[in-house]
Amino acid sequence: MARSKVSLQDIAGQLGVSVKTVSGALSGDGSIRMAEDTRQRIRSLADELGYMPNLIARGMRQGVMPIIGIVADGLITQPFATEIMRAFDNSMRSDGLSVIVTSTGSGRSVDASIAELQRLMPQSIAYATMYHQVVDLPAAAQDSIALMINCRDSRGSLPSLVPAERQAGADITGRLIEAGRQRIAFFNLPGLLAGALRAEGFRDAHASAGIAVDETLLRPATRGTYSNQARSLVFEHVAELFGGPARPDAILCGNDRVALEVYGALRRHDLRIPDDVAIASFDNQVEIAARLDPPLTTMALPHRAMGRRAAEILAGQGAPARTVEEIPFRLVERASI
Incomplete structure (x- = not known):
């Protein structure tokens, strides 16, 4: 059976169980009761058939996609700040999440960038800048931004990661x-x-x-x-x-x-x-x-460390961010002292 064609119904039919049971076994939903042997048989057959979950369908049901959105203020074009995105993206991939970046500027407002990301139903949205600064976000954006990266919120109300x-x-x-x-x-x-x-x-x-x-x-x-x-x-x-x-x-x-x-x-x-x-x-x-x-x-x-810490926070893998969390620099000793 072709990998791309395997469905929950196919697995349920071969094992003689309900689609709901198959879905619960593969998603880890503990509210759906079944014998451990049944759960293991479902997972083994899914692996054997090469079942791939329909993330879009799941996202529609849950109201979110496995996506983290980034509103970037000039970030992508700067050589240092791209280290934030590289570390962030690598960490997110290890958690099964994808990163979607949209930039402000050139006539595109923060509100418009957030609206564009929200159409993709991301799990959360962060705001990142190319250099350390205080950002005066529009009031309407306050409820949409989960984390500030390389910058601080002028109102002091949003969690922020900044260089020390x-x-x-x-x-x-x-x-x-x-x-x-x-x-x-x-x-x-x-x-x-x-x-x-x-x-x-x-x-x-x-x-x-x-x-x-x-x-x-x-x-x-x-x-x-x-x-x-x-x-x-x-x-x-x-x-x-x-x-x-x-x-x-x-x-x-x-x-x-x-x-x-x-x-x-x-x-x-x-x-x-x-x-x-x-x-x-x-x-x-x-x-x-x-x-x-x-x-x-x-x-x-500390851009790489900021990227990794941001990914940890937004993926829910580590301690929650403080209002302003300072990430330390690293001394690189060479021969000029």
Whole structure:
């Protein structure tokens, strides 16, 4: 019998039981009583015949499909944030669930994206962003979103998974201090929530070590809000900071792209890394960090861990999400400190 043609009726007919009994045995419905021997015979025959459940029919009966929907705010196009989706999708597949993603922007609103997903009867819908931010969702979307990923709900009412930015700032700064660095400059990412939180961690680490923060060493890496298109200030900062007697002995960079510029600027001034200046960063963009000379010590963004944790929550396999659950970064030690 062809695999695609096997039905509950076929199995019931061969075993002389009701369709309801077959359905209960294959779905694990404990409310349908039967002998264990009957249950095993049904399952064995289903395997032998290659029975495949009709998920669409089951979804229509139950009101949900084995689908998790994602409303993505620019997520799919970003190299780091796609790690969230890759880990999320892999974890969901192991639980027998499929992931459907729809993007906002280009004229499509959040409400429209949610409505599009709801037509597929997903078990739940999450909202994900390409970088850590606070999101002001439309009021109508509040009841439809089960989880915020890489972002926080501005009302503080939805469970959220976010990177532990402040702790990451403290950890990497603490590592520089542990290595004996006392005057640490920070070329931060202006206008971004991640930058503000990492700066708090930078100050926390100094306070824990009993070192006063020299505020003149905290500088924006770009003019205006950070983006790949914003004008860099790195070469100006390096020229000014290393043109006088009170030079920094370390530079913490807002991300690996900033670190790449810092390496070039320091070389112009004949400064050696890490002998004269230690360098550390955030992101672990491997094609940059591992190829710099010397390779860059950096804090790896926790996107894969966020994806796995999101899948665990939405599949109902782990502890429920807290209102804001921070996922820790990972220190990747290389040779720049």
